[in-house]
Amino acid sequence: xxxxxxxxxxxxxxxxxxxxxxxxxxxxATPYLFWYVQSPGQGxxxxxxxxxxxxxxxxxxxxxxxxxxxQSSFNLRKPSVHWSDAAEYFCAVATTSGTYKYIFGTxxxxxxxx
Amino acid sequence: KAxxxxxPRYLIKTRGQQVTLSCSPISGHRSVSWYQQTPGQGxxxxxxxxxxxxxxxxxFPGRFSGRQFSNSRSEMxxxxxxxxxxxxxxxxxxxxxxxxxxxxFFGEGSRLTVL
Numbered sequence: 001x002x003x004x005x006x007x008x009x010x011x012x013x014x015x016x017x018x019x020x021x022x023x024x025x026x027x028x029a030t031p032y033l034f035w036y037v038q039s040p041g042q043g044x045x046x047x048x049x050x051x052x053x054x055x056x057x058x059x060x061x062x063x064x065x066x067x068x069x070x071q072s073s074f075n076l077r078k079p080s081v082h083w084s085d086a087a088e089y090f091c092a093v094a095t096t097s098g099t100y101k102y103i104f105g106t107x108x109x110x111x112x113x114x
Numbered sequence: 115k116a117x118x119x120x121x122p123r124y125l126i127k128t129r130g131q132q133v134t135l136s137c138s139p140i141s142g143h144r145s146v147s148w149y150q151q152t153p154g155q156g157x158x159x160x161x162x163x164x165x166x167x168x169x170x171x172x173x174f175p176g177r178f179s180g181r182q183f184s185n186s187r188s189e190m191x192x193x194x195x196x197x198x199x200x201x202x203x204x205x206x207x208x209x210x211x212x213x214x215x216x217x218x219f220f221g222e223g224s225r226l227t228v229l
Contacts (some may be wrong), residue, residue: 032216043118043204043220044157051216090157094216101170102147104216106156 002025002027004093006105013081014113021108023091031072032094035065038107039087047089050074061085086112116141118221120205126227132193135224139186139207145169146188147218148180151202163188164210165175192226200228 003026013019025031031049036044048059055067064077074091091105119138125223127133141144147170148160163182180190186207192199202225206218 010159025145033165034216036220041222043222045220050217102159104157106154106164 004105012111019078019081023074025093034092068084120221137188137205143207145208147206150203152155
């Protein structure tokens, strides 16, 4: 069955430090891949997406993610974190064959220290 | 362009009652999906509607139902509420079938508390 794993429930980084949030998926083919961010009391906002082509994708707010087929991973990175990046981050995959499914990971809550 | 609008934003119900939540998608969007978000469980897919037809359904009991109107607005209903139904219910819209575009546009959610 398809699944998405975000192994880190909580991550704390200092402002200005680099960030990497991990995401692994299980799916027989190459899915569509997404990262969403959710600020407190808000809905989810798309940060970036990967459909095909260049495996390094750029998103909004200075985020990027790299698709690694061999590792079934789609990790999110940011070189320098800002206090406003504190939020919950969700990785998601959408299946590309058979019955369409959009599956979210359980999220990683990011805390930023001043 | 207005975003996805969900009403009510907050509500409190007691066990056994029923609740109806509403979602107005972005103008021109024809697909509406619903998700239940709870701590530790993440987002669980409830159903997707497109052109007034349910196209996909998640693994929820029959107490959870929905519909979509001709103007693409959608409602979901939960009958015989249980404590475990307390959650943030998120609606997301997309221009066509979610499978065609990938990206979902989310509302701010309706937070349901069941006492």
